Structures are given as C-alpha cells and as structure tokens.
Amino acid sequence: MPDSTITTLDAQYIAPTYARFPVTFVRGQDAFLFDDAGRRYIDMGSGIAVSVLGYANPAWEEAVCTQAHTLSHVSNLYFTQPQTLLAQHLCERSGMKRAFFGNSGAEANECAIKTARKYSADLHGENTRPVIVTLENSFHGRTLATLAATGQETFHHHFGPFPKGFAYVPPNDLFALTAMLESQPVCAVMLETVQGEGGVEPLDPAYLNAVRAMTLEKDILLIIDEVQTGNGRTGKLFSYQHFDWLPDIVTTAKGLAGGLPMGVCLLGEKVMNTLSAGSHGSTFGGNPICAAAALAVQQQLTDDLLAEVQKKGAYITEELTALPQVQNVSGMGLMLGVACTRDPKELVLALLARGVVCLTAKHKLRLLPPLTIGWEELAQAVTIIKEEIAK
Numbered sequence: 001m002p003d004s005t006i007t008t009l010d011a012q013y014i015a016p017t018y019a020r021f022p023v024t025f026v027r028g029q030d031a032f033l034f035d036d037a038g039r040r041y042i043d044m045g046s047g048i049a050v051s052v053l054g055y056a057n058p059a060w061e062e063a064v065c066t067q068a069h070t071l072s073h074v075s076n077l078y079f080t081q082p083q084t085l086l087a088q089h090l091c092e093r094s095g096m097k098r099a100f101f102g103n104s105g106a107e108a109n110e111c112a113i114k115t116a117r118k119y120s121a122d123l124h125g126e127n128t129r130p131v132i133v134t135l136e137n138s139f140h141g142r143t144l145a146t147l148a149a150t151g152q153e154t155f156h157h158h159f160g161p162f163p164k165g166f167a168y169v170p171p172n173d174l175f176a177l178t179a180m181l182e183s184q185p186v187c188a189v190m191l192e193t194v195q196g197e198g199g200v201e202p203l204d205p206a207y208l209n210a211v212r213a214m215t216l217e218k219d220i221l222l223i224i225d226e227v228q229t230g231n232g233r234t235g236k237l238f239s240y241q242h243f244d245w246l247p248d249i250v251t252t253a254k255g256l257a258g259g260l261p262m263g264v265c266l267l268g269e270k271v272m273n274t275l276s277a278g279s280h281g282s283t284f285g286g287n288p289i290c291a292a293a294a295l296a297v298q299q300q301l302t303d304d305l306l307a308e309v310q311k312k313g314a315y316i317t318e319e320l321t322a323l324p325q326v327q328n329v330s331g332m333g334l335m336l337g338v339a340c341t342r343d344p345k346e347l348v349l350a351l352l353a354r355g356v357v358c359l360t361a362k363h364k365l366r367l368l369p370p371l372t373i374g375w376e377e378l379a380q381a382v383t384i385i386k387e388e389i390a391k
C-alpha cells in the first residue's frame with residue numbers, strides 16, 4: 001500500500017476526478033517502475049501510451065536537461081530551434097506539410113476542428129459546411145468541442161450545452177457514412193484507426209480505404225486522430241502508414257515527447273495555408289524543452305524499432321490467444337486489448353499486486369508497454385498476465 005501521508009493529502013487537495021490504483025510511483029528506469037517502498041514493477045501501460053522510450057532514456061534525458069539549461073521558454077512570438085527542427089522532422093516523416101503545436105491530444109484535435117471549419121468556410125462560405133462527422137465509440141478529448149466530437153454518450157452527461165456541428169455514425173458502416181455525407185453539410189470526417197479508449201477496436205481496413213476514397217471525391221477533409229496510435233505505437237510511426245494514402249490532417253500527442261506534455265496538429269497539402277497569423281495560438285505550444293524531448297523520441301523511432309514493435313505485439317497476441325480464457329486479442333503493434341473471462345478492473349489490480357502495471361479499456365485488459373521494452377521483461381510480464389488470466 002502507498003504511503004498514507006500522500007494518499008491522505010491527495011484526497012484532501014486533488015480534485016477527485018481520478019480513481020487511483022493503490023500505488024505511489026517514485027522512479028522509473030527503462031520499462032520498470034519503482035514504488036515508494038522500492039518495489040519494482042514491469043510497466044505495460046506507459047502512463048497511457050506516453051512513455052514510448054520507457055523511463056530515464058539517456059538521449060531523452062540529455063536532450064531535456066541540455067535544453068533546460070539553455071532555453072526553457074520564450075513563447076511563440078519568436079523563432080526557436082527545437083520547435084522548427086521538430087516540425088521539419090514530423091512533416092518529412094508523416095507526409096504532412098506544416099505543424100501546429102499544442103500541449104495535449106485534445107488541443108491538437110481542437111486545432112484540427114478549427115482548421116477543417118475554416119478550410120470549408122474559405123472555400124464554400126462561412127458556416128455552409130460546419131459539420132464534423134465522427135464515429136460512435138470514439139474518443140477525442142475532454143475539452144467541450146472534443147467531448148462533443150467524442151461519440152460516446154457517457155462522456156456527455158452533465159456538461160452541456162456543447163458546441164454544435166458534430167454528427168456520429170457507427171464504425172465500419174459505409175452506408176451510414178454515405179447517408180450522413182449526403183444529408184448533412186459536412187466539412188470533415190474525424191476518426192481513430194484503432195479506437196483506443198473505446199476498447200482497442202481497430203477499424204476494418206476496407207472501411208478506412210473507402211472512407212478515404214469517399215472523402216477525397218467530395219472534398220471532405222479526413223482527420224486521423226493519432227493521439228494514441230501515433231509515435232510508433234502500432235508498429236508504424238503513424239497508423240495510417242499501414243495504408244497507401246495520406247489523411248488531410250493528423251493529430252497526435254501522448255508519446256510525442258516521451259513524457260512531457262505536447263500535442264501537434266499536422267496539416268496536409270490542402271490545409272497547409274488555412275490557418276493564418278492570429279487565427280490560432282498557444283502560449284506553451286512547441287515549448288523548447290518539450291520540442292527537444294520530442295526530437296529525441298522521434299530520432300529513436302527508427303524502422304528497426306518499429307519492426308520490433310510489430311514482432312513484440314505479435315508475440316503477446318500469440319501467447320495470450322492460446323489461453324482458453326481469452327476470447328480475443330485486438331489491436332496492432334504494442335496497442336492491444338485482451339477480452340477474457342476475468343473482470344478487467346479486478347485483473348489489473350491482481351496484476352499490480354504481482355508487479356505488472358496494466359490498463360483497462362472498456363471490458364478489456366489493455367496493454368501499451370514502452371516500445372523499447374526488453375524481450376526478457378516482456379516475457380516475464382506475459383507469463384504473469386497468463387497466470388492471472390488463467391486463474
């Protein structure tokens with residue numbers, strides 16, 4: 001159990017929006033976390049897909065410390081080297097043309113929503129095509145607009161009224177999407193290729209290909225929310241790179257800066273000039289320390305590492321699907337959801353007690369280990385997970 005002073009102070013002073021697990025982490029090294037009693041855990045959650053290089057990665061640490069010594073912040077009124085170099089790196093690897101930096105996934109999606117509306121207003125007139133279509137069971141963030149974009153009713157309770165101009169269709173249903181695009185003034189379709197918070201549910205590749213073709217035909221923008229799937233998580237830098245087309249807008253955050261808060265909205269050719277000076281902004285967005293950290297992350301997400309991510313994902317999937325208690329393992333790369341006979345919340349608690357940190361997503365156990373996790377600790381974690389599932 002964690003130090004009671006911290007849990008008491010936490011209960012007294014922290015807004016009670018989080019149901020915390022009974023552990024206080026004080027340190028991390030590679031794919032291991034250590035609690036306040038010095039106990040070691042294997043991390044299979046990466047702080048919800050954030051710590052892609054694990055903890056205390058030497059190049060990341062060096063980049064952050066050097067930048068903190070050199071220049072921590074000046075705002076976006078001035079040029080800064082790390083931000084520009086990061087934008088160049090991300091554009092070259094994503095096929096996008098320009099980057100707008102924010103501090104989170106929700107902010108990256110806010111930028112995407114604003115860009116889509118402005119693109120349409122510039123071409124077709126103010127407010128003539130305001131609607132953004134998203135999918136049921138999606139998750140796009142917790143700000144009011146991104147909550148409105150989120151196609152899950154449970155997140156909408158208590159917080160209305162929401163910004164207008166969002167419509168939802170069931171995932172993998174082309175007829176529903178066609179009908180929506182024909183009946184509503186739509187400027188963009190926004191989706192996750194693998195619905196992460198929705199239970200690690202990958203969309204059907206044929207559906208994704210058809211959505212791209214249909215949106216191109218109607219000059220409707222395709223926004224891919226890569227907040228969770230990006231930064232190597234699925235075994236490609238971005239998950240749409242498993243396909244042979246480009247989106248119009250890509251958003252990402254979480255693993256982008258490997259543990260520092262950063263989000264980015266990457267703008268493709270059609271929308272590269274849509275935002276103009278003063279039309280959008282962020283005080284901290286693209287902050288030099290976060291940008292230096294992100295560059296250190298991106299430089300380590302090599303093709304070799306991404307190939308390893310796919311191999312490790314295949315290994316976990318093969319091991320777990322062999323269990324009779326496992327109904328299926330969904331997802332791609334090191335973003336996996338395990339549907340099994342044990343209650344996921346209770347299973348995560350049992351695993352924590354055995355020194356393995358995992359997550360849940362809806363009715364599933366969710367695994368999002370650091371992309372750099374070693375084979376030995378991965379095998380140890382998988383053995384413990386199998387033992388617990390089989391109980």
Ligand SMILES: Cc1ncc(COP(=O)(O)O)c(C=O)c1O
Nearest residue numbers: 104105106139140141227228253
């Ligand atoms: C797909 C997706 N989009 C957006 C978000 C929101 O990101 P953030 O919590 O950084 O605002 C999340 C967070 O889980 C996510 O998974």
